Amino acid sequence: MDILDILLQASFWTAAIRIASPLIFAALGELICERAGVLNLGIEGIMVVGAFAGWLTVYLGGGLWFGVAVAMLSGMAFGLVHGVLTVPFGLSQHVVGLGITLLATSLTYYCYRLALPEVTSPPKIEAFQPLEITILSDIPVIGPALFNQTPLTYLAFVLVVAVTLVLYRTPMGLALRAAGEDPAAVEAQGLSVSAIRICAVMVGSGFMAVGGAFLTMSAFNSFFFEMVNGRGWICIALVVFGSWKPGKTLLGAVLFAAFDALQIRVQQTPLGADIPYQIFLMAPYILSILALVVMSRRAQVPAALMVPFNKGER
Amino acid sequence: MTDPRPEAQVVLRLENITKRFGKLTANGAISFDLRQGEVIALLGENGAGKTTLMNILFGHYTPDEGHVEVFGMRLPAGNPRAALAAGVGMVHQHFTLADNMTVLENIVLGTRSIWRLGFGRAQARQRIVTLMEDYGLRVDPDAQVGSLSVGERQRVEILKALFREARILILDEPTAVLTPQETDDLFATMRKAVALGLSVIFISHKLHEVMAISSRVVVLRHGKLVAEAKTSETDRAAMAQMMVGSEVAAPVVRRADPGAALVTLAGVSSPDIGSAPGLKNVDLELRAGQITGLAGVSGNGQTALADLIGGLIRPASGTFHVKGDAPRGWSPHAAISAGIARIPEDRHKTGTIADFDLTENAVLELYSRPGFSRHGWMNWRAARDFAAKIIRGYDVRCPGPETRIRLLSGGNMQKLILGRVLETAPSVVLANQPVRGLDIGALTYVHEQLLAARDRGAAVLLISEDLDEVTALSDVIHVISEGRLSPGFARGAMTPAELGVWMAGDGFEEAPHAA
Numbered sequence: 001m002d003i004l005d006i007l008l009q010a011s012f013w014t015a016a017i018r019i020a021s022p023l024i025f026a027a028l029g030e031l032i033c034e035r036a037g038v039l040n041l042g043i044e045g046i047m048v049v050g051a052f053a054g055w056l057t058v059y060l061g062g063g064l065w066f067g068v069a070v071a072m073l074s075g076m077a078f079g080l081v082h083g084v085l086t087v088p089f090g091l092s093q094h095v096v097g098l099g100i101t102l103l104a105t106s107l108t109y110y111c112y113r114l115a116l117p118e119v120t121s122p123p124k125i126e127a128f129q130p131l132e133i134t135i136l137s138d139i140p141v142i143g144p145a146l147f148n149q150t151p152l153t154y155l156a157f158v159l160v161v162a163v164t165l166v167l168y169r170t171p172m173g174l175a176l177r178a179a180g181e182d183p184a185a186v187e188a189q190g191l192s193v194s195a196i197r198i199c200a201v202m203v204g205s206g207f208m209a210v211g212g213a214f215l216t217m218s219a220f221n222s223f224f225f226e227m228v229n230g231r232g233w234i235c236i237a238l239v240v241f242g243s244w245k246p247g248k249t250l251l252g253a254v255l256f257a258a259f260d261a262l263q264i265r266v267q268q269t270p271l272g273a274d275i276p277y278q279i280f281l282m283a284p285y286i287l288s289i290l291a292l293v294v295m296s297r298r299a300q301v302p303a304a305l306m307v308p309f310n311k312g313e314r
Numbered sequence: 315m316t317d318p319r320p321e322a323q324v325v326l327r328l329e330n331i332t333k334r335f336g337k338l339t340a341n342g343a344i345s346f347d348l349r350q351g352e353v354i355a356l357l358g359e360n361g362a363g364k365t366t367l368m369n370i371l372f373g374h375y376t377p378d379e380g381h382v383e384v385f386g387m388r389l390p391a392g393n394p395r396a397a398l399a400a401g402v403g404m405v406h407q408h409f410t411l412a413d414n415m416t417v418l419e420n421i422v423l424g425t426r427s428i429w430r431l432g433f434g435r436a437q438a439r440q441r442i443v444t445l446m447e448d449y450g451l452r453v454d455p456d457a458q459v460g461s462l463s464v465g466e467r468q469r470v471e472i473l474k475a476l477f478r479e480a481r482i483l484i485l486d487e488p489t490a491v492l493t494p495q496e497t498d499d500l501f502a503t504m505r506k507a508v509a510l511g512l513s514v515i516f517i518s519h520k521l522h523e524v525m526a527i528s529s530r531v532v533v534l535r536h537g538k539l540v541a542e543a544k545t546s547e548t549d550r551a552a553m554a555q556m557m558v559g560s561e562v563a564a565p566v567v568r569r570a571d572p573g574a575a576l577v578t579l580a581g582v583s584s585p586d587i588g589s590a591p592g593l594k595n596v597d598l599e600l601r602a603g604q605i606t607g608l609a610g611v612s613g614n615g616q617t618a619l620a621d622l623i624g625g626l627i628r629p630a631s632g633t634f635h636v637k638g639d640a641p642r643g644w645s646p647h648a649a650i651s652a653g654i655a656r657i658p659e660d661r662h663k664t665g666t667i668a669d670f671d672l673t674e675n676a677v678l679e680l681y682s683r684p685g686f687s688r689h690g691w692m693n694w695r696a697a698r699d700f701a702a703k704i705i706r707g708y709d710v711r712c713p714g715p716e717t718r719i720r721l722l723s724g725g726n727m728q729k730l731i732l733g734r735v736l737e738t739a740p741s742v743v744l745a746n747q748p749v750r751g752l753d754i755g756a757l758t759y760v761h762e763q764l765l766a767a768r769d770r771g772a773a774v775l776l777i778s779e780d781l782d783e784v785t786a787l788s789d790v791i792h793v794i795s796e797g798r799l800s801p802g803f804a805r806g807a808m809t810p811a812e813l814g815v816w817m818a819g820d821g822f823e824e825a826p827h828a829a
Contacts, residue, residue: 170430170431170432171424171427171433172428172429172430175424177412178412178415178420178423181412181413181414181415182410182411182412182413185411185423186423188394188404189394189398189423189425190393190396191395
């Protein structure tokens, strides 16, 4: 039983893609915010909100896609708060972002206790089921990995393509990127930097919330505390790893997820018996940092990232 | 430039524009008209209110009183979109271009509805190419803006305005960053634009350019319109007088009496600083009692040279001597100890600490000298006396030595730095852009002081982007381009056009392969 054997298993890649999916949503959301010039450190908390909102909607009898929509809207609401505080008011994006994370997380736990005061073990919901795409899923190894997933995973990949097209092929994307590169240029062309940035943060936060909802509605089928477990922070690094490009960010998410899936499997091999399991838990993070060092040295940071723009300032 | 016919249509009317920033009245009841096919030169010293006026016209600022009319329609205040739609195009002094995006993307930005799906890339490219041909503006539409020269970026800004079908072009100090040749190209473009029926407002304080290109001049002083005249009916002296409000006397330059070489560079090279080139095999001598001028477009190695002499960097190769010795452990501290005094390029960033008071700023480089400190303790009384002496001696207008320096105007800040530099009787004065952003009064004062330092026997290195300044003051002129240094030319040996050829990078021999 070798690492090579693991890498050739279809089930390994299926797991990797599944682990990558929430990261793809959230990293894409973060990318949209940062491309417009706003660092959104609320990501971790917004993912918690999304996970809870989506799950609760379904638990209370709503449809699955309705749950995704509610998650997205609740994420956008926190995005609006973040956007208003950081863009027109120009407050520190670090402080506001961390504040949003703390607020969103605590508020979620509070609401959980309000909604389910008596519950000790979290109730399960009827979650998204894998949807096999015939013919394509018969391709060896990558077939089941890519074409036997839940609809939310397909949505994640579709969104990567859609965001790429919007960013590079439409006037809207041009305006958004310009807001993150040189807001004065945007204002000089008669567009509102504030409007563009707030909208970007809202949409981006909506994506993050859907990433959180993936955890409850497509992976664990129930909501429990600490389930987001730092995935938001990983996404911040993934955006840097991906040089602020959607395609490369997707690649980074899959790579990280593959490391994660690998370490679980290697723990069960004879090799795993000799080494403390904590080493394996660390491995994806260490490898991510190494990959980040290699990949992001030539990255082009949006020039106006974290630079507030004040119209008409002398 | 021919005068437009007097009956030409009024395309732009400023009516009684007033704008206040706190207590300062930046614009006071300014009114004038721009007619079709006309180039108006808007003249004025720094702080006269030119840029504020143009920002109001373009909708960046909202005026406190008055309004703007374009083609007879009143513009809503504070709305750049309305100004753009009415046909006003503005080329800002500081370009508003996103570096990481292409020329085409920068030009198209904001011209398409953001709900539209495609770009219309091919169609946009076609129009841009046509505009380039019509107006003589060459630039590659697919280049990243970050890789373009300053002159090219300016062309992109003009193309941006033309792409939006601007009928009125506002150029805010467009020539400040150009070589003489690029300026000629710009003027050719402006003439083509006027021939095609556009109207131009050209902001400058270079009088010979104003004479060359404008049909009418409008002069602002302290935020008020003080004079308006046809260019053909005025002259440079009259315009300078209108700007300053009194006769301006050019400094009288006495013959230099050069002495020993105090700083010598032979074959010195230094690494590039970011995108700015380092020095490439540079030979230079700074002689006592002589002003050595360094001309060149900014970003061509001036910073590297200033940093080297100021002690911030060390030569990578070549020999570097200060007063005959090759310094070991070259550092800013070593430079100050060797009697090299610096007027830094950016007085806000590296020259002063904004929230320190005048006393603290005055002893910023001198605090460790005996007299200002003893056994590691500051002698603030001595420092305050020193600051007071500078304030008196160099006419620094301020409430007192305990004023925070950020409250001073640029000119007064520069006088404090000048005083700090000259009071130590330095043997070498490194003056990097010493009059940037100063009005004529302060500028003349700084120039006189530099000449006086020279006459006392100091070696002065004057680095400036303003060719007129360099030629007026320098006894020897070198041109720097791409980190290479031209031979020294004696005062009056070269015409500005000939220096311009060197500034554009021509005239240098091929660098030896060993370099």
